[in-house]
Amino acid sequence: xxxxxxxxxxxxxxxxxxxxxxxxxxxxxxxxxxxxxxxxxxxxxxxxxxxxxxxxxxxxxxxxxxxxxxxxxxxxxxxxxxxxxxxxxxxxxxxxxxxxxxxxxxxxxxxxxxxxxxxxxxxxxxxxxxxxxxxxxxxxxxxxxxxxxxxxxxxxxxxxxx
Numbered sequence: 001x002x003x004x005x006x007x008x009x010x011x012x013x014x015x016x017x018x019x020x021x022x023x024x025x026x027x028x029x030x031x032x033x034x035x036x037x038x039x040x041x042x043x044x045x046x047x048x049x050x051x052x053x054x055x056x057x058x059x060x061x062x063x064x065x066x067x068x069x070x071x072x073x074x075x076x077x078x079x080x081x082x083x084x085x086x087x088x089x090x091x092x093x094x095x096x097x098x099x100x101x102x103x104x105x106x107x108x109x110x111x112x113x114x115x116x117x118x119x120x121x122x123x124x125x126x127x128x129x130x131x132x133x134x135x136x137x138x139x140x141x142x143x144x145x146x147x148x149x150x151x152x153x154x155x156x157x158x159x160x161x162x
Contacts, residue, residue, distance in 0.1 A: 006092040019050035032082035062094040071111030075102045075119035100157035103150030115147030
């Protein structure tokens with residue numbers, strides 16, 4: 001799937017792609033990533049994708065792992081490349097594209113949770129998920145994005161080119 005991300009320094013829109021993750025190209029903790037993605041890739045009942053620029057496919061900008069739990073889709077793990085975090089980040093919209101992709105996948109489920117994306121947030125990110133992506137707090141650190149907000153995110157981050 002082709003998406004667009006923003007080169008913050010040059011204020012240019014760049015084409016990126018969301019593709020299935022491959023164990024040979026997963027980011028590593030020694031390069032500043034927080035998760036052991038090669039190990040996570042082995043988890044059962046999961047779907048793992050990565051976002052990379054079309055121009056430089058060897059560099060991963062973000063990774064997302066989704067997990068099916070019955071008829072519910074869970075955003076199990078999401079991580080953005082270290083160079084895309086903070087005030088001096090290189091690219092914007094990486095997380096938005098991955099979250100919108102997860103929302104799109106949630107519409108493929110059957111049953112009462114169709115269109116709902118659930119996840120557990122780190123405490124310090126709850127306000128960020130709420131304000132930037134319209135997520136709602138359920139219990140404790142458990143959050144969800146409802147079908148209406150999910151559709152908005154899909155339109156904003158995915159439907160520009162697809």
